[in-house]
Amino acid sequence: MSLAVRVIPCLDVDGGRVVKGINFLELRDAGDPVELARTYDAEGADELTFLDISASHEGRATTMEIVSATAEQVFIPLTVGGGISSVADVDRLLRAGADKIAVNTAAIHRPELVSEIADRYGNQVLVLSVDARRTTDGPGGAGAGGSGWEVTTHGGRQSAGLDAIEWAARASELGAGEILLNAMDADGTQDGFDLDLIAAVRRAVTVPVIASGGAGRLEHFAPAVDAGADAVLAATVFHFGTLRVGEVKDSLAAAGHPVRRETASAPPV
């Protein structure tokens, strides 16, 4: 009896369609988000994350409709991130049916946003998404990122001038209820999670940590949990059917980690 490790498929949504970049550069269309959400739910996904990468207002409005449609049909928690910069944005998404909101760049520019959202809606709705990259000069280096990891923006291309571990700790003190940790070096490589990064953040915060970036094979998931992750997130491997949610759970269970197996029969939706 204990809390199950969550397996979370992430859907990058642009203008109503799901896309996933390989290292955020080459986009490939992988389907309708509502259909994908239903499929993942049926496969046993514990939670879903929509990352809105739309550049336009029209694209954002479409995402809102997709969030509503998903919340009407899928009865597992839904996190939405991407471009959220104000309490009003959060309010709109929660009203549309999101359960949690992930903030990233806007919180870097204005950390008070974290406490503003937490004060209004509680820290349980607020996920801090951190795009962390290894610094070139390693731990103890001269620049930002004395821990060996720095915060980046623009899909990992620009340094935000913040130490990633310190930022995660500070944001959780400000009111972030969870850390979504994206390892930018590992993202898209399918070579496995950045275990040192997960362990460093786990030591620095007392809120749940979601490991993201690098999942490629089944044997990658259990070590992320061993390193301290409370949940594991992946996109590409799920969208293209390389791995199934159930298989990931099997691999976690085989390594001794608790997972959720649903056997109740549901009333029709």
Added chain:
Amino acid sequence: MLDYGSGNLRSAVRAMERAGASVTLTADLPTAQEADGLVVPGVGAYAACMAGLRAIKGERAIGRRLAGGRPVLGICVGMQVLFERGIEHGVETEGCDEWPGVVERLQAPVVPHMGWNTVEVEQSPQTATTLFEGIEDQHFYFVHSYGVRDWTLRTNDRTRAPLVHWAEHGGDRFVAAVENGPLSATQFHPEKSGDAGAALLRNWVRAL
């Protein structure tokens, strides 16, 4: 379903409909009192929820229904406000006081308690569980930093003892659900707990 400004209720309404209920969202006391069942949802801070509830005299609707033996289901903070009081960030807020007990911060290494957990379903010779029938071993979705860590309601032989179901996280134990005559409540979110949550809601609706 009591609408007192506690966030988005769309999923909760849809989940209740899926469980077979015809749902009315209302802040109107007579409507809340007359329904076959009343759901009290709740997300966010205890003090804000209590203020919202009092603003529509929701605690009175709950009290009157219970006096008449009419079912009420509290969910998440909607369960917490049924207790005597809540303490968040050092601020103490008086609750509906239907049950003795204090809502306080969880003592676990990782808080919020966020995700899917199992429930230790209590069954007594006199009272079988209604809510968890057929889903005793399932996971339910929790997301909370506060909980009731000590159940203090004493019962004697002449009262039918309530069923108190517990959950555990990081070594801390807290009330996950209560079934007490017409008053039921869950700390977890059945409306977000997939098929298991749907089955629990259907169990409650069927018993109305």
